[in-house]
Amino acid sequence: MREVAVIGAGMNRWGELWEKSHREIWTEAALEAIDDAGVDHVEAMYVGCMSGGLFMGQEHLGALLADQLGMGPIPGTRVESACASGGLAFRQAYLAVASGAHDIVLATGLEKMTDVDGGMATYALSTAADQEYECYQGITFPGLYAMMARAHMERYGTTRRQLAEVAVKNHLHGSMNALAQFPMKVTAEQVEGSVMVADPIRILDCSPITDGAAAAVLVPLETAKKMRVDPLIRVAASAHATDRIALHERDDLCWLASTAKAAESAYQQAGVGPTDLSFCEVHDCFTIAEVMVIEALGLVDRGRGGSAAEGGFTALDGRVPVNPSGGLKSKGHPVGATGLAQIREVVHQLRRSCGDRQVKDARLGLTQNMGGTGASTVVHVFERM
Amino acid sequence: MREVAVIGAGMNRWGELWEKSHREIWTEAALEAIDDAGVDHVEAMYVGCMSGGLFMGQEHLGALLADQLGMGPIPGTRVESACASGGLAFRQAYLAVASGAHDIVLATGLEKMTDVDGGMATYALSTAADQEYECYQGITFPGLYAMMARAHMERYGTTRRQLAEVAVKNHLHGSMNALAQFPMKVTAEQVEGSVMVADPIRILDCSPITDGAAAAVLVPLETAKKMRVDPLIRVAASAHATDRIALHERDDLCWLASTAKAAESAYQQAGVGPTDLSFCEVHDCFTIAEVMVIEALGLVDRGRGGSAAEGGFTALDGRVPVNPSGGLKSKGHPVGATGLAQIREVVHQLRRSCGDRQVKDARLGLTQNMGGTGASTVVHVFERM
Numbered sequence: 001m002r003e004v005a006v007i008g009a010g011m012n013r014w015g016e017l018w019e020k021s022h023r024e025i026w027t028e029a030a031l032e033a034i035d036d037a038g039v040d041h042v043e044a045m046y047v048g049c050m051s052g053g054l055f056m057g058q059e060h061l062g063a064l065l066a067d068q069l070g071m072g073p074i075p076g077t078r079v080e081s082a083c084a085s086g087g088l089a090f091r092q093a094y095l096a097v098a099s100g101a102h103d104i105v106l107a108t109g110l111e112k113m114t115d116v117d118g119g120m121a122t123y124a125l126s127t128a129a130d131q132e133y134e135c136y137q138g139i140t141f142p143g144l145y146a147m148m149a150r151a152h153m154e155r156y157g158t159t160r161r162q163l164a165e166v167a168v169k170n171h172l173h174g175s176m177n178a179l180a181q182f183p184m185k186v187t188a189e190q191v192e193g194s195v196m197v198a199d200p201i202r203i204l205d206c207s208p209i210t211d212g213a214a215a216a217v218l219v220p221l222e223t224a225k226k227m228r229v230d231p232l233i234r235v236a237a238s239a240h241a242t243d244r245i246a247l248h249e250r251d252d253l254c255w256l257a258s259t260a261k262a263a264e265s266a267y268q269q270a271g272v273g274p275t276d277l278s279f280c281e282v283h284d285c286f287t288i289a290e291v292m293v294i295e296a297l298g299l300v301d302r303g304r305g306g307s308a309a310e311g312g313f314t315a316l317d318g319r320v321p322v323n324p325s326g327g328l329k330s331k332g333h334p335v336g337a338t339g340l341a342q343i344r345e346v347v348h349q350l351r352r353s354c355g356d357r358q359v360k361d362a363r364l365g366l367t368q369n370m371g372g373t374g375a376s377t378v379v380h381v382f383e384r385m
Numbered sequence: 386m387r388e389v390a391v392i393g394a395g396m397n398r399w400g401e402l403w404e405k406s407h408r409e410i411w412t413e414a415a416l417e418a419i420d421d422a423g424v425d426h427v428e429a430m431y432v433g434c435m436s437g438g439l440f441m442g443q444e445h446l447g448a449l450l451a452d453q454l455g456m457g458p459i460p461g462t463r464v465e466s467a468c469a470s471g472g473l474a475f476r477q478a479y480l481a482v483a484s485g486a487h488d489i490v491l492a493t494g495l496e497k498m499t500d501v502d503g504g505m506a507t508y509a510l511s512t513a514a515d516q517e518y519e520c521y522q523g524i525t526f527p528g529l530y531a532m533m534a535r536a537h538m539e540r541y542g543t544t545r546r547q548l549a550e551v552a553v554k555n556h557l558h559g560s561m562n563a564l565a566q567f568p569m570k571v572t573a574e575q576v577e578g579s580v581m582v583a584d585p586i587r588i589l590d591c592s593p594i595t596d597g598a599a600a601a602v603l604v605p606l607e608t609a610k611k612m613r614v615d616p617l618i619r620v621a622a623s624a625h626a627t628d629r630i631a632l633h634e635r636d637d638l639c640w641l642a643s644t645a646k647a648a649e650s651a652y653q654q655a656g657v658g659p660t661d662l663s664f665c666e667v668h669d670c671f672t673i674a675e676v677m678v679i680e681a682l683g684l685v686d687r688g689r690g691g692s693a694a695e696g697g698f699t700a701l702d703g704r705v706p707v708n709p710s711g712g713l714k715s716k717g718h719p720v721g722a723t724g725l726a727q728i729r730e731v732v733h734q735l736r737r738s739c740g741d742r743q744v745k746d747a748r749l750g751l752t753q754n755m756g757g758t759g760a761s762t763v764v765h766v767f768e769r770m
Binding site: 001021023044050051052053054056057058059060061062063064066067072073074075076077078079080081082088092095096098099100101123124127128129130131132135240241242243244245249257258261371372375376 | 386406408435436437438439441442443444445446447448449451452457458459460461462463464465466467473477480481483484485486508509512513514515516517520625626627628629630631634642643646756757760761
């Protein structure tokens, strides 16, 4: 397989974008990535989107958006893995370049979630879980993550305050991100005093419903060198793994096996370990998710994820900064776009162009993008050369 | 890129399968393909499905079905390109093997369409078209294809009887396929006397709403040789192209540009031309579609597609047999599965195990799988070695 580089990235300002269609949102991000890459065409494109059907009444997004970009007849492929759709779209684009099938590929992610009412959005999101065995019983995502949180608190002594500190940290980071949906700072008291959704998860433990898109351009590493791209950003690893989709089928409610498996593969491909990472962008769809993800990535020992944010370990100036972008929590979570937005953050961090939220000496960044309660995970590692 | 072979294929009996869940249908096809391949595991899998959300209330099918197969944590990727989702899932699986990322990959397609009512099914299918500029005006797929049919009749003198003969031929072929949803023969008079849907398209010009799945197993050609697979079936070409999604944006209502483009690329990859093909499986979602597809594939001259079925050119014993399986028309059209079922037919034809519907001396088979009114097309060419 050929080595692959990322040479461009783009993202629109996320939020409740009622005045814009999905085409406009997506095109803003795609054109920014293409412009950032300094190319005048792409040979193929991928679109990560979770539920074009339920959120927008529009499937066939690969063809629609290739057309919208004015780049037909290039192949446009839509990829879906619930909230990991964006990361998976990037991975398919990576394979298309690595295989030699294409030389310039655009990877994108999109979700337009706020044109339907809250009930419909909740239903659409629940299709990421096991409909027959989970959702049919009446549970939705906050409830599923609440069960994981309760189990983690019970077994490891993780506290309500520790969960709140994840939100505090990510909103602090997001307050320095001009594209974030909720760039306000929050206090632990505000999180703990916010409306209860599914005990122990409160509204400020949850990532929001968002309209947004993000994109990246991939080429062979050799091409990037010839283009004199500086700094070169190499895709050092690309991994994807799955787990039992229904919580009740898993051996351990407190362990994200798909994340652990994908991370293991990614570390092996990149020839690095968790202590080598400069920073991570991870899937904090709920505060408990970040706690469990950093354990599965090996950033902290099993059961020790709760104290990481509280102790400053994952802060911008901590040992391993986690979610310098603000994460899903503050930046927003248009489900199909999230994985690509993580990658956009890594590209800008590795270029060291992130201003106030810049991670010092960023050299090696990891992204972890997860579907459902972790039934699928996509992990990428990027290196500044 | 590595050369790739198909070593197994599977498909369930298609129809209105109310007594079976999507999991069961999919698993029947997947296990048959794995068993047929003689392997005991796969390293990755792809699922083509158009609208899991609208038809079944279930997205995240890559993870769900990897779990269902008992093969987690393998990567499970869902791919969508409307009715070309199955062909595109096969293409992504092909790239995964060709790139060296994986050595044994399962490509599958699935759609469970009859658990919703007809209005919902029609709405779900319409999400393959341009919702904002086409469907919002009230048009659905029979209407879109009816406009293409009218244009073709007007410009080229294609007749109502010629359209009927496509249905007659494909039902004759399908009558020899034990897995077909509608394996009855029909006469041209029956087609022309059937209920009008959208003038000139009548109900017997339309492919049906179907529950079904199909699957194939891909490995590097070298591996297939070591396994002493006989006959070896090589993927000689894999191509994907797009076109303007909305009919009104196209230069020519009578020309399927994405099919022509994908075919051109496929012929170039395979080093063959349309006259070299032993047979084709094409996307006859409506009778007019087959007429236009065989023109875009270069099997007949532009404007001459109408007379092909009528004159016996595309019959089982004709110059180029088209849709020996019965096509979408008789076999059924579970949209995400169709592309994989075409490939299953090719595998069995190239093995020369198709009994009464066997194409004589089948050596080179082409599949053409199309999304919407041709906004996307995936073409593959397979060679018996």
